[in-house]
Amino acid sequence: MLRKLNLLFEELFIFIALLLLVAFFGVMAENFFTAGTLMAILTQLPALTVVTIGMTLVLISGGIDLSVGSVVALSGGVIGIAFTVFELPLIIAAALGILAGGCAGLVNGVLGSYFRLPVFIVTLGMLEAGRGLAYMVTDSQTVYIGASIQALSLPISGIGLSPSFIMSLTLVVLAQYALTRTIFGRYLIAIGTNEQAAKISGIRTEPYLTWVLVISGLLAGLGGLMNAAYLGASDPNAAIGLELSAIAAAVIGGTSLMGGRGSIVGAFIGVLIISVLQNGLAQLGVSEPVKRLITGLVIILAVLLDRWRSR
Amino acid sequence: MTARIAIEGLDKSFATPVLKQVALQISTGSIHGLVGENGAGKSTLINIISGLLPPDSGSMALDGKSYSPTSRKAALDAGIALASQELSLIDTLSVAENILLTSFPQRALGINRHAVRQRARVLMDLVGLEQLSPQTPLAQLSLAEKQLVELAKALSMPEDTTRLLILDEPTSALTSPQADQLHRIIKQRSASGLSVIYVSHRLDDVLSVCDTVSVLRDGVIQLTAACASLTSNDLIREMSGEELLRHSDDKPRTFGDVRLTVEQLSSVDFPEPISLHCHRGEILGIAGLAGAGRSELLHAIYGLSAERQGRVVLHAAGQDSVIDSASTAANNGMALIAEDRKSQGIFTGKTISLNTTIAGLGKLGGALSAILPRREQRVTEELIAQLKVKCEGPLQTIDKLSGGNQQKLLVARWLQAKSDVWLLDEPTRGVDVGSKLAIHDQLRQSRDQGAALLIVSSELEELTALCDRILVLSDKKAVETYHRGQWDKEMLLEAAFSNYQGVRVAAG
Structure with a gap:
């Protein structure tokens, strides 16, 4: 029983940190507890959340996916062009965007696990290539899509939450289940902890390491859709540096960059902490440079606390 | 005259005691052999002398002065050179850089490259690497050449400050002319006052090169004597001890069908093909010295090795499965417990x-x-x-x-x-006695339920207690298979040493 509590404690710890942060801004910033702040956070959140889910899974498997930001832009570009130039139905356009993300992930995965290239380098290459493709697809122009796609990020009347937000929350729950309660998740943890022992235990590591990058690509593709919905447009310059925010959120949520350890729920709380921090600091009138300085310090602090906690 | 190095009452334990009250004196200019089975404590003793491990208790003195190194660097400064069995070399550096890594000739601004090449050249010529350029990247060298580089590195310390040279299995990869050259060098150096500790499985080498020899068994020095009075059989007897041949269940048993067949299996680690089979209800032991290719054989059977050739087949009722990867092995009932638990x-x-x-x-x-x-x-x-x-x-x-x-x-x-086909690599190394017996009981129980088991162990008692047959490997080649009742411990040890001595052992 005590052990079970201990496992819950992992997430409880950062959840308390989140509450403290909210309380802090509630006291310091006059207008923090308003519908406006909540809306701002809720509409920005879904894209980062789904991308962070993928990133967390990849990190747990012992890899890293640096290409997610570019893939978000690529997916957005594909959706925008498919919808406006080729006049495909939005649902088809969205599917193509997500699929483009999946393809990028497949290339990452195959090169990383079957060709045994370091994932760090492969996805770094994809970070450049994906961005280049996004510019090519959109002809380096922002493509206006309009109200039809924005519906995704606007609250459904009566519920108060946007379809994007509901989707991202559902995915958090599903991914947490997959990680902790399925063979797939268990194998990712095992591979990330000790790849050699996993192999000897009979796990074929290559397909799993490929799949996890495909999933990350698909989720980045979905993130592209959500981002386009939020903007009402596809911007080839979107999501630059998003991979770093996703890694930061995962790490704040207790995911180890060495692989083998992590939690989707924790990473989601990490996303919340980053959003609250960004919005709260903005309301306090903190300048952009100082915001970045503080965000950086929070990430380092999170890792320090995590190290201290796992002793 | 005070000894070059004097060791008194040295104790060291990890999970279990590894060295017990070890005392050793080596005089100036003497070559001292150190022999023992795997796990007898040789490496631990060497590591303590060369500053890589602290002892739990006991004292050491170097030329009469108390010596307790806190790091490898401290031992180097005290004049202890080491050529390690696990080669302390860096693949990405050149031969010259490797040789002089611990003693780079400096000048005002950084390393004096010209001096590096020159000094490396002298040392390379000395150990018999005349044909190589000092700038050759180490990665391009064969294992034997690397071993010679390791020796050159150990010899790179200035002669006047080196007091003790430790050689751990220095000839394991060398041809006999190369080994002879090495022996000439250390004899020369010892004549001018260097003391040497020479660790080797090649007992004939030890007896011909060394002045004195110590036998280590279960962490205790059993014998220290002048080599002139000893034969290799004396050494084997001291290494194995008497309390052997305790067969816990000596009654002959009947086996089921063949469950595992290994046909002409070879890999990058053991080029000469090995064949074997194991029945249901049978335990096949694999004996041999460290580096004889035992673990490599198990890994190859399990489908893990590079450049694997040959066939591994599991026979089950009505259907054979060919094992070509770890996942097919595991999914068809094979289990591997590897040597390195961590x-x-x-x-x-x-x-x-x-x-x-x-x-x-x-x-x-x-x-x-x-x-x-x-x-x-x-x-x-x-x-x-x-x-x-x-x-x-x-x-x-x-x-x-x-x-x-x-x-x-x-x-x-x-x-x-x-699983019902078990590959176990040192299943009870570093394990307390209670756990060891529990593991043995479980393995016997699995055997009685029809499992086929392959066990690699450095502990001959473990093999003779558990196994129905024992295959002995020596120098990466299969030597002989002995059946229960045919073997005794000296016979197995002799077979394990056979390919290192150039003596063919008669079939058991």
Whole structure:
């Protein structure tokens, strides 16, 4: 029983940190507890959340996916062009965007696990290539899509939450289940902890390491859709540096960059902490440079606390 | 005259005592042999003298002055040179840089490259690497050449300050002319006052090169004597001890069908093909010295090795499966418990339950590949009870358990996966006696239930107690298979040494 509590404690710890942060801004910033702040956070959140889910899974498997930001832009570009130039139905356009993300992930995965290239380098290459493709697809122009796609990020009347937000929350729950309660998740943890022992235990590591990058690509593709919905447009310059925010959120949520350890729920709380921090600091009138300085310090602090906690 | 190095009452324990009250005196200019079976404590003793490990208690004196190095660097400064068996070389550097790594000739601004090449050249010529350029990247060298580089590195320290040279299996990869040259060098150096500790499995070499020799067994020095008065048989007898041949169950048993066939298997690590088979209900032991290719053979059978050739077949009722990868091996009932528990066995930081069920998650029987936590914990609890693992329960992390309990959990892992062909590499190394007996009992029980087991062990007593047949490897080649009742310990040791001595052992 005590052990079970201990496992819950992992997430409880950062959840308390989140509450403290909210309380802090509630006291310091006059207008923090308003519908406006909540809306701002809720509409920005879904894209980062789904991308962070993928990133967390990849990190747990012992890899890293640096290409997610570019893939978000690529997916957005594909959706925008498919919808406006080729006049495909939005649902088809969205599917193509997500699929483009999946393809990028497949290339990452195959090169990383079957060709045994370091994932760090492969996805770094994809970070450049994906961005280049996004510019090519959109002809380096922002493509206006309009109200039809924005519906995704606007609250459904009566519920108060946007379809994007509901989707991202559902995915958090599903991914947490997959990680902790399925063979797939268990194998990712095992591979990330000790790849050699996993192999000897009979796990074929290559397909799993490929799949996890495909999933990350698909989720980045979905993130592209959500981002386009939020903007009402596809911007080839979107999501630059998003991979770093996703890694930061995962790490704040207790995911180890060495692989083998992590939690989707924790990473989601990490996303919340980053959003609250960004919005709260903005309301306090903190300048952009100082915001970045503080965000950086929070990430380092999170890792320090995590190290201290796992002793 | 004071001894060059005098060791008194040295003790060292890891999980179990490795060295017990070791005392040793080596005089100035003497070449001292050190022999013993694997696990006798030779490496630990060398590591303590060369500053890599601290002793638990005891004292050392170098030329009469107290000597207690706190690091390898401190030992180097005191004049202790070491040519390690595990080669302390860096693949990405050149031969010259490797040789002079610990003593780079400096000048005002950084390394004096010209001097590096010149000094390396002299040392390379000395050890017989005349044909190589000092700038050759180390990665391009053969194993024998690397061993010579390691020697050159050990000899790179200035002659006037080097007091003791430790050579750990210096000739294991060398041809006999190369070994002869090495022996000439150390004899020359010892004539001018250098003391040498010479560790080797090649007993004939030890007897011809060394002035005195010590035999280490189970962490105790059994004998120190002048080499002139000894034969290699004397050494083997001292190394093996008398309390052998305790067969716990000596009655002949009947086996089932052949379960495992290995045909002409070879790999990058053992180029000469090896064939063997194992029946249901049989335990086949694999004996040999460290580096004889035992672990490599198990890994190749399990489908893990590079450039693997030959066939490994599992025979089950009506159907044969060819093993070509670790996953086909595991999925067809094969289990491998590798020698290095930490890097190839356990999942550090994870629960006992994860560690126990990882190979047989599919057999827990959740629908849609779901893992049912309750069922997983119950299965783990049953195995914990069956193997008497001392722990707090399935959700404890595995890290804090003793080596013995971790090893039991590895056995539990493959029991849960319902394996019936077991490859066990040193299954009880570094394990306390209680756990060892529990593991042995479990292995016998699996055998009686029809499993086929292959066991690699450096401990001959373990093999003679458990096995129905023992295959002896020597220098990466199969020497001979002995049946229960045919062997005695000296015979097995002789076979294990045979390919290092150039003496063909008669069939057992």
